[in-house]
Amino acid sequence: xxxxxxxxxPGGYFGRALAVDVGTGATTVVPLSDRxxxxxxxxxxxxxxxxxxxxxxxxxxxxxxxxxxxCFSPLVGTPLTTSAKFAVVAKSPLTGFLTxxxxxxxxxxxxxxxxNDAIVVHGACEQPSVVLxxxxxxxxxxxxxxxxxxxxxxxxxLRARLGAGWRIAAIxxxxxxxxxxATVSHDGRHAGRGGLGAVLGSKRVKAIAVRAATKVAxxxxxxxxxxxxxxRARSLGRATAKYRELGTxxxxxxxxxxxxxxxxxxxxxxxxxxxQLAAEDISDLRKVARNSCASCxxxxxHIYATKGGQTARVEYENVFALGPMCGVSxxxxxxxxxxxxxxxxxxxxxxxGTIAWAMECAERGLVDAPWLRFGDGAALLRALDExxxxxxxxxxxxxGSRRAAERVxxxxxxxxxxxxxxxxxxxxxxxxxxxALGLAVNARGADHNRSGAYEADLSGDLDRLDGGQAHVAAAxxxxxxxxxxxxxxxxxxxxxxxxxxxxxxxxxxxxxxxWDVDGAELRATARRIVALKRAYNVREGGPRxxxxxxSVCSASRSRSGPAGSRGWPRSGCGR
Amino acid sequence: MGTAKAWxxxxxxxxxxxxxxxxxxxxxxxxxxxxxAGQQLPELPGEVEVRDDEQEGLGPMQGLSVGLxxxxxxxxxxxxxxxxxxFLHTAFVHRVVDAMDDDHDVVxxxxxxxxxxxxxxxxxxxxxxxxALLAQGRLKPAFVFDRCRVLRLADDALVADGRLAxxxxxxxxxxxVNEPADYEQALARPVPEVRVECFGVLARNGHRGPRTxxxxxxxxxxxxxxxxxxxxxxxxxxxDALTRDGATPLVVGDAVTFVSADAGG
Numbered sequence: 001x002x003x004x005x006x007x008x009x010p011g012g013y014f015g016r017a018l019a020v021d022v023g024t025g026a027t028t029v030v031p032l033s034d035r036x037x038x039x040x041x042x043x044x045x046x047x048x049x050x051x052x053x054x055x056x057x058x059x060x061x062x063x064x065x066x067x068x069x070x071c072f073s074p075l076v077g078t079p080l081t082t083s084a085k086f087a088v089v090a091k092s093p094l095t096g097f098l099t100x101x102x103x104x105x106x107x108x109x110x111x112x113x114x115x116n117d118a119i120v121v122h123g124a125c126e127q128p129s130v131v132l133x134x135x136x137x138x139x140x141x142x143x144x145x146x147x148x149x150x151x152x153x154x155x156x157x158l159r160a161r162l163g164a165g166w167r168i169a170a171i172x173x174x175x176x177x178x179x180x181x182a183t184v185s186h187d188g189r190h191a192g193r194g195g196l197g198a199v200l201g202s203k204r205v206k207a208i209a210v211r212a213a214t215k216v217a218x219x220x221x222x223x224x225x226x227x228x229x230x231x232r233a234r235s236l237g238r239a240t241a242k243y244r245e246l247g248t249x250x251x252x253x254x255x256x257x258x259x260x261x262x263x264x265x266x267x268x269x270x271x272x273x274x275x276q277l278a279a280e281d282i283s284d285l286r287k288v289a290r291n292s293c294a295s296c297x298x299x300x301x302h303i304y305a306t307k308g309g310q311t312a313r314v315e316y317e318n319v320f321a322l323g324p325m326c327g328v329s330x331x332x333x334x335x336x337x338x339x340x341x342x343x344x345x346x347x348x349x350x351x352x353g354t355i356a357w358a359m360e361c362a363e364r365g366l367v368d369a370p371w372l373r374f375g376d377g378a379a380l381l382r383a384l385d386e387x388x389x390x391x392x393x394x395x396x397x398x399x400g401s402r403r404a405a406e407r408v409x410x411x412x413x414x415x416x417x418x419x420x421x422x423x424x425x426x427x428x429x430x431x432x433x434x435x436a437l438g439l440a441v442n443a444r445g446a447d448h449n450r451s452g453a454y455e456a457d458l459s460g461d462l463d464r465l466d467g468g469q470a471h472v473a474a475a476x477x478x479x480x481x482x483x484x485x486x487x488x489x490x491x492x493x494x495x496x497x498x499x500x501x502x503x504x505x506x507x508x509x510x511x512x513x514x515w516d517v518d519g520a521e522l523r524a525t526a527r528r529i530v531a532l533k534r535a536y537n538v539r540e541g542g543p544r545x546x547x548x549x550x551s552v553c554s555a556s557r558s559r560s561g562p563a564g565s566r567g568w569p570r571s572g573c574g575r
Numbered sequence: 576m577g578t579a580k581a582w583x584x585x586x587x588x589x590x591x592x593x594x595x596x597x598x599x600x601x602x603x604x605x606x607x608x609x610x611x612a613g614q615q616l617p618e619l620p621g622e623v624e625v626r627d628d629e630q631e632g633l634g635p636m637q638g639l640s641v642g643l644x645x646x647x648x649x650x651x652x653x654x655x656x657x658x659x660x661x662f663l664h665t666a667f668v669h670r671v672v673d674a675m676d677d678d679h680d681v682v683x684x685x686x687x688x689x690x691x692x693x694x695x696x697x698x699x700x701x702x703x704x705x706x707a708l709l710a711q712g713r714l715k716p717a718f719v720f721d722r723c724r725v726l727r728l729a730d731d732a733l734v735a736d737g738r739l740a741x742x743x744x745x746x747x748x749x750x751x752v753n754e755p756a757d758y759e760q761a762l763a764r765p766v767p768e769v770r771v772e773c774f775g776v777l778a779r780n781g782h783r784g785p786r787t788x789x790x791x792x793x794x795x796x797x798x799x800x801x802x803x804x805x806x807x808x809x810x811x812x813x814x815d816a817l818t819r820d821g822a823t824p825l826v827v828g829d830a831v832t833f834v835s836a837d838a839g840g
Binding site for chain 1: 774
């Protein structure tokens, strides 16, 4: 091979990331070797690698030099169902550790087809701006006119200005104000957890706009098409029926029956008014549409009518967080709160969790907000508005429950349910012991997408109320599976269709990339990605004993957590 | 009986499987089954420990000795019963075990005036006393009661427990089947009345809301509810641990929750 020959780029990739200094407009190409791509795949795995390589050690997540990466995957652009996904990765202003939020839309396809496997932004603009990336590279344009708008309105305004070929991810007012759990939104979807919207807002970047400029070729197009047909057929089977028929809100009544529905800031595990929010009823009365993400055959997105003729997309997590967690049972108020979070660009789980903590503080007389009471939907909406506007109690709550508890004191940290500063999802860990462990040790914090250990608890194969070594193994297995799915990227709602997931995922990767990858290699890849995330956290000051969730961890009796079971040193890798 | 009691069919399960399952639900610890050496047993849950009784002809005292030795140092109290208690209720097990206190070594139900040594609670440390009695050829449980502190619970004391009073007011928990006629008579009784509720997609097609059915096992309850209890479905009894084991026994008053095996986000 001549010395000047370009390195071989595997199928499904471009072999490069584009880094944009939004302050100067300068761009840098970061070469991504075959080895880097094969070791980290894409999405969350590639994001962890990029963050490790590009982020200064100890950087303030909201400082100009903190990078934020949009990471695509080898499957994006193929006909494989659920593959139009991307990861947004940065150091979280909420946790101080790595956060990686996934989302699905045409933004993934257009972003990748700019000719980049990732787009990284760093620096800070002098004025509100939009970053444009297409085949000609990147440039930064003023966007003062859309600053202050909800993400969806900003997205629409920018598309009107730029043209229909552009796909846009934007932040809402919460991101502009630096709310530590602000989202990045696009096409009604959200990269939700960890405050990525605040990272963009700190750079005065209102939006990233991408336009497809090229194509990406899989190694074996015919084999990819065959695999896509097979996966699509399987995606329509019984394993995904729940998502198609009722969506994730189907969890609510089931979790209530199993005493695993966090209620009133985790003071209870059942909500007596849960039936009022049940998917089984709301679906019949209010459902107006069912949508799919781009390139998805499942169609899990259930759209419901709200008071005043509006519609809202409803998932279990936003109903749990803004409903039972805050003691609110009126579906109109919960749907309105969910829609308000979307408008402001707030992560519903952290918003609901932080407000629920504040409600308990108010009832204990620890904060001067006597209006903030469990069960009061109007108070919930007022709290959301104040977070978005930066008024009243908003600035305190914008910090997230851990930091807010540090400021309020009075023992309020003892009832701020979070892990690493990230508010808890809707899984009561005291009745889900594998999940308790998964939440406690997860690199991102309290998160049900990077640790799906609840699968083991709810499988019937383990005793969810009596954690032991088998639960440790289950927590590791589900974390490993998530690491690969989040890096390839495939939607987790597909997981039930795979019987030998690592082997089957390798079979999907082979025709796309041309690699001779097998299941064993993917297992090693999963461990590498999980370890890399933890290593990044350690570099940034972890582990920190910051799990504050009503003695949640004591619910798991496992003596050896994943760190020990993975064969890692006890120090530095546990949390 | 013509068939070993352990193998007697019981509404889609076996008598031993039912008794083991009810005891397991009634206690917070391991379950030990003592069998004659080499005896074949019907399928049991994997967590059940099986011990061999190496000496034949010594009756229930030898079985008590083997079982209590297995639990000595593992549990503070052991509920000991025979195989053939088809109407044993978890509330009865709870009542007897919970009655044990620091002042006693045995909790002995006296149902309708009769001692029930094979539906009683024992301190596992009594195994040593029982061994001594066996060595002396004293093979009746009554001899044990002469050597330890016994709390006797008559009918009124037993049903003073509200849950037991509601679930098994006539204390049928101690009814055993010694003859074929007993067995046939027991089989002819209605199976327990339980409440079932399906959630999520399982609640579609008219399956929404709680219903009362009669079923002796989770699989029976699923069938009565119109569900296939396959790999896509798990069940919880009274909101407790989830299981895929359709042979899990049900007792009067149970509430069975059926959810999709893929519950969660």
